[in-house]
Amino acid sequence: MRNYRMSLALLAVLFATLVAVEYYQPKPVDWRQSFANKDKIPYGTYVLYQLLPDLFRNQDITTVRQPILNHLEETPVRHTNYIFINDEFVLDSLDQQALLAHVARGNQVFIAAESFAEKFKDILHFDSHFTYTKSVKDRLGVYFVNPKRGKQRYYFEKRKSEGYFTLRKGAQVTALGRNSAGLLNFISIRFGKGVFYLNTVPAAFTNYYVLSPKHTRYAATALSYLPVQPVFWDEYQKQGGMGEQSVFRVLLAHPPLRWAYYITLVALVLYVLFEGKRTQRIIPILAPSTNETLAFVRVVGNLYFNNRNHKNIAEKKIRYFLEYLRLHFYESSPINDSEAQERIAARSGVAITEVNNLFYLLQKISNVPIITDEDLRQLNQQLEAFYNQTNR
Known part of the structure; x- marks a missing residue:
């Protein structure tokens, strides 16, 4: 019994030491491309989200944490901007139908993504491509076509800025930006009474580049194409619905908590394997009573x-x-x-x-x-x- 208590105490001390070391050691930089407005990591969008009230003065900024169809049915507001910034833009048929109807009524939608849903591209008559090519230069310049938006070229890492558009027959497209190779990377597509603004450089809207003096104006200039009116900022495609913030999701989102969770599971399994056996002294076998x-x-x-x-x-x-x-x-x-x-x-x-x-x-x-x-x-x-x- 004494050995058992000593082993348990030693395990608890080791666990507490590991948690303390993980907590107090310098945190490595998290280079995940989350694009979430709550993340202050390099590729989160916390800074841009905080700047929206300055870009759209005196307008309501609404964070959307539900599917497009549900949100637009509950908030059928006209003359709004709907902003999506993510590594990919995903739509099902119902959300796509609701978004197209929303734009057709005279609203604007801004989408910055490296890839787009196939049916969405078919309806708007465009294709998106993303090819990382190895070359001597590891940076690629992008710029706005309209000189009034500035003639400056913004240089991003190639693997962050090589996306581009090609147009199909019948596309009603206006070129707004290109890269150094002359390929379209920022376009507007009129649909009904409204407009879609599509961009293939979502990294340009993240904390890393918005805070960089050489790149800070790119995101603000791109969003300046949108009229000053209420804004819907989508977080559903990045964080999910509000009801999906489970305890396990929070645990797994932070490396120290994730490791503590895994170590606890392993410790429980080891306890079941080794301490689940009988630890009391062996019960002696009693001979049956004889007839005396x-x-x-x-x-x-x-x-x-x-x-x-x-x-x-x-x-x-x-x-x-x-x-x-x-x-x-x-x-x-x-x-x-x-x-x-x-x-x-x-x-x-x-x-x-x-x-x-x-x-x-x-x-x-x-x-x-x-x-x-x-x-x-x-x-x-x-x-x-x-x-x-x-x-x-």
């Missing part, structure tokens, strides 16, 4: 025999025999009753002469104070002979 009746009879018999008290033994045997007659033949006192003896002989099947001799011996022993070994032996023989004949 015969030995007891022998001990009692030897006791009486050694004391030479034959009369006592004979009286007990006579008393047992009379009880036997009472139970089996319903005769209570047949020793001096000849008629009773005849009934016993008839019922038991024992010859009348043997019955008379047995009762004569019983009467003789009962009337004398002391009996001999021979008298006791004869009594035992005749009683056993009677029992044997009646039990057949």
Whole structure:
């Protein structure tokens, strides 16, 4: 028991030490492309989201944490901007239908993504491509086509800015930006009374580049194409619905908590494997009880025999025999009753002469104070002979 407690205490100390080391050690930079407005990591959008009130002065900024269809059904507001910034823009048929109808009514939608839903591209007649090509230069410049938006070129990492558009027949597209290779990376597509603004450089809207003096104006300039009106900022495609913030999602989102969770699971498994066995001392195997009746009879018999008290033994045997007659033949006192003896002989099947001799011996022993070994032996023989004949 003491070893068990020491092992448990040592495990607890090691676990606490590991948690402390993980908590206090310098946190490595998280380079995930989350694009979430709550993340202050390089590729989150916390900074841009905080700047929206300055870009769209005196307008409501609404964070959307539900599917497009649900949000637009609950908030059928006209003249709004709907902003999506993510690594990919995913739509199902119902959300796509709702978004297209929303734009057709005169609203604007801004989408910055590296890839787009196939059916969405089919309806708006464009294709998107993203090809990372190895070259001497590891940066690629992008710029706005309209000189009024500035002639500056913004240089991003190639793998963050190589996305581009190609147009299909029938596309009503206005070129808004290109990269150094002359390929379209920022376009507007009129649809009904509204406009879609599509951009293939979502990294340009993240904290890393918005805070960079050389790139900070790109995101603001791109969003300046949107009119100053209420803004819907989508977080559903990045963080899911509000009801999806489960405990496990929070645990797995932070490396220290994630490792603590995994270590706890492993410790529980080890505890079940090693401490689930029986730790008490082994229960001894008890031999079954033996029948000591015969030995007891022998001990009692030897006791009486050694004391030479034959009369006592004979009286007990006579008393047992009379009880036997009472139970089996319903005769209570047949020793001096000849008629009773005849009934016993008839019922038991024992010859009348043997019955008379047995009762004569019983009467003789009962009337004398002391009996001999021979008298006791004869009594035992005749009683056993009677029992044997009646039990057949």
